[in-house]
Structures are given as structure tokens and as C-alpha cells.
Amino acid sequence: MILLVGRAFIFVYISFGVNPVFGQSGCQTSYTNMAIDGNDLTSVSGPSSSCCQHCQQQTGCAASTWTSANGGICWLKNDTQPLYASTGAFSVILAPSADQTYGLKLVYNSTNLFTDFEFTTHGCCGFVNSVDKNTATGSGLIGIQNDKAYIGLDNVTVLPWNNTHGRNSVTLKSLHTLNSGLVILNVDHVPTGPGIWPAFWTSSQSWPDSGEIDIVESIWSYDHNQMTLHASQGCAMPVNDSKYFTGSFGRNKNGTAATDCWVHDPSRIYKTALKD
Structure with missing residues (x-):
């Protein structure tokens, strides 16, 4: 299941592909001074030039x-x-054959995003008031511009200080469910600032037993993406996991590294690619 939480204007294109199966074809990519950790089938003595064969x-x-x-x-x-x-x-990767590459299975864009996703109003996230499709359409929180879908939030209404909920916003949940694959999110613009909480998650019907992957998430004026994993039994990464990625662990309240699968992406995604 894909949960798309709208807290800002987001122009969306989402596509899904199935996992490839590697076949007995030529070696496509090589990496010098890089190793693949684990996943060993067997070992063979010989020079590096023989590994592909x-x-x-x-x-x-x-x-x-x-x-x-x-x-x-x-x-x-x-x-x-x-x-x-x-x-x-020295590492080499086999190239998949023509019938073993990723295959496109689902595409969400301006033609079907607002019909193939459910508008949830139970308020999963934050202080906002998640509204239904009719309300979102009538108040301009969703729409189509230049053949692209956009999702927004109310940035006009002035609320009383003692209001029981925040501004109107949009929370979308996909009607399709997937158990594997490659997910590609193509977003033109995600602004940052006070009251903004853009997010793109995968989640499950049974939360958190079946897990949750927060792929894109930012709050207020963060300029870095924050990736988080959730699981019923907890999720722990060894401190030396930093050799596998260029991000950094989030920090607990006492300032220590939060190795419970809370990672800061160093790409400054909201400062560059997604912010005007």
C-alpha cells in the first residue's frame, strides 16, 4: 500500500515495476574498490578477470x-x-537478459491518481484536518495543471487559537497493494516552511506488524529528506551501517545516534531539486 500524505503542493507521477530476475548473460557493470557484503553462493579461486565467467x-x-x-x-x-x-x-554485476528486466505494472498520474487512491479522513498525521475528495476539489486542494496532478493544503483560512484541528489538507492511500517491486516517484515541487509536512510512505493494513517505509518525509524548514523504517519488533542497524550509505543517523533526545532505522539523507533534496 502506498500512503501519500499531502502537506504542500506536490505534482505527482508514480510508477511501479516488478523485480528483475538475473540470468546467465554478460557482465554489465563493474566496481573497483567496492565489495558486495554477504549473499554468497560459493567461492572460486582465480584472477579477477575470471569472475564474470x-x-x-x-x-x-x-x-x-x-x-x-x-x-x-x-x-x-x-x-x-x-x-x-x-x-x-573488484565487483561485477551480470546484465539481465531482455525478458528479465523490470516491467512496468502500475502508473499513477493526472488521469487516475484521484480515482485509484482513497481520500482518508481519519486524521493519521499531525494536527491537520484531512478532507474528502469533494471538499478537496471544491476548495482547490487538488486539481490538474498542465496534465499533472497537484495536492495542496489550505494556506488562506485563519483559524482561532483554540480550534480543535488544524488546516484542511489531503491524505491519499492507494487502493492497490504490492509486496515487492521498484517504486519511482516523480515530483516537480515540494515547498518547505512552517506547517508543511510532505510525505510519501509505503505502509500496510496491519500497522506496525507488517512494517512501514517512509521514503520521503520532511517537516517545517528541513532541507534534508528523512527516511524511517517502522516494524513491530523494532528495527535496529549496526553503527557501521554507514559504510553502506552516505546519510547519517538521526539523533535521540540524549544526542546519541538513533540506529533504530531513522536516517537523514544528505542530498539536501528540499533545498535543491524539489524547492523553487
Whole structure:
């Protein structure tokens, strides 16, 4: 399930693809001084130049990492991730064949976003008042501009200081459910500022037992994306996970690193690509 929480004007295009299956085709990509952690099928002694051929001949092999230990070993992998920096290592990834690439399954855009998503009014998020489709349409919180869907919030109404809820806003939840795949969100503009909470999440019917992935989320004047994972039994990452990504852990109230899957994206996404 995709939960799109509207707290600002957002121009949206979302597409979904199924996972590719790696086949016995040529090696497409190579990485110097990079290794793939875990996911080992087997190992074969030999020079780095032989790893691609060994992987092609091994059922289920998607990639390989060569290390210089013991004269050279090709570690054959059943996955291409996670990559991390490792001096002297050499990794190659098999190219999928034509019938094993990602396939487009679902597209949400201006033609179907407001029909294939449910307008939820139970108020999942913050102090805002999530409204139904008719109210959102009549008050200009949603619409189509230049063949693109936009989602907004009320930035005109002045509310009493003791009001029981905040401004009108939009919360959308997809009618389709997925259990895997590649999700691509194409957004033209997401502003920042006081009272703004743009978000793009995947969630589940049984929360948090089945988990939640907060892909895009920002509050107020944050210029960095904040990615968070939720799970019923907790979610913990070792401190050295930083070798797998360029972000940084969020901070607990006492200032220590929050390794419970709360990560700051360093790309300053709201300061550059998504902000006017």
C-alpha cells in the first residue's frame, strides 16, 4: 500500500515495476574498490578477470566480488547489494537478459491518481484536518495543471487559537497493494516552511506488524529528506551501517545516534531539486 500524505503542493507521477530476475548473460557493470557484503553462493579461486565467467556458469548468480586473499578468490553472489567501499576488491554485476528486466505494472498520474487512491479522513498525521475528495476539489486542494496532478493544503483560512484541528489538507492511500517491486516517484515541487509536512510512505493494513517505509518525509524548514523504517519488533542497524550509505543517523533526545532505522539523507533534496 502506498500512503501519500499531502502537506504542500506536490505534482505527482508514480510508477511501479516488478523485480528483475538475473540470468546467465554478460557482465554489465563493474566496481573497483567496492565489495558486495554477504549473499554468497560459493567461492572460486582465480584472477579477477575470471569472475564474470564463473558467475555466468553458476545457477542463481547475480554478481561477484573478487578479493586478493589467498592468491585471488571470486565470491559468487545471489544479489547485487549491499555494496560498500573495500580497498582492492573488484565487483561485477551480470546484465539481465531482455525478458528479465523490470516491467512496468502500475502508473499513477493526472488521469487516475484521484480515482485509484482513497481520500482518508481519519486524521493519521499531525494536527491537520484531512478532507474528502469533494471538499478537496471544491476548495482547490487538488486539481490538474498542465496534465499533472497537484495536492495542496489550505494556506488562506485563519483559524482561532483554540480550534480543535488544524488546516484542511489531503491524505491519499492507494487502493492497490504490492509486496515487492521498484517504486519511482516523480515530483516537480515540494515547498518547505512552517506547517508543511510532505510525505510519501509505503505502509500496510496491519500497522506496525507488517512494517512501514517512509521514503520521503520532511517537516517545517528541513532541507534534508528523512527516511524511517517502522516494524513491530523494532528495527535496529549496526553503527557501521554507514559504510553502506552516505546519510547519517538521526539523533535521540540524549544526542546519541538513533540506529533504530531513522536516517537523514544528505542530498539536501528540499533545498535543491524539489524547492523553487
